[in-house]
Amino acid sequence: MSAMARANRLQFAAVIVVLLLLHFYVRPRLWDARLSPDFLTMALVIFAMRSSPGTGAIAGFIVGLASDALTPARPGAGALAGTVIGFLAAWGRAVFFADNLLVNAGFVAVAVWLRDLVVLWASGTARAALMSELVIYGPLQALVTAIFAVLLLVAFREWFAIRLDL
Secondary structure, three states: OOHHHHHHHHHHHHHHHHHHHHHHHHHHHHOOOOOOOOHHHHHHHHHHOOOOHHHHHHHHHHHHHHHHOOOOOOOOHHHHHHHHHHHHHHHHHHHOOOOEHHHHHHHHHHHHHHHHHHHHHHOOOOHHHHHHHHHHHHHHHHHHHHHHHHHHHHHOHHHHOOEOOO
16 A cells, blocks of 8 residues: 555544544534534544445444434434445435535535434434424434534545535
């Protein structure tokens, strides 16, 4: 492995570690949890878009298990959601231009909303609560997370080789 490839992997790993720290230490202190950016899903999507679908699904499963340990949802709901998100994000990279800033933001927003949908559905949430979460809080959290993803990708655009043309 060349020194440049090793440096790129270390830079990428550093950004993922920062996102994990933001998720577990900053996110609970920001504002309402339903509207706070989901840095864990953001890290998963950024990782999965730069890996194969199998690797993305495995990473999503691990992220989902970690989120299952911290949420009151039914056990396995987060693991299922993470696996689906990781696989679809990695597969979507082949369909869309993954080096575009707006495509990355769109992937993050859709992933956050889809994760909410899968977790709520797998948890057996009542229909009224499901609809309010998916229609009101889900899109708001997805938008906030996408905005934070854009800020992150602009700050580290050389590390991720993101184009800034819109």
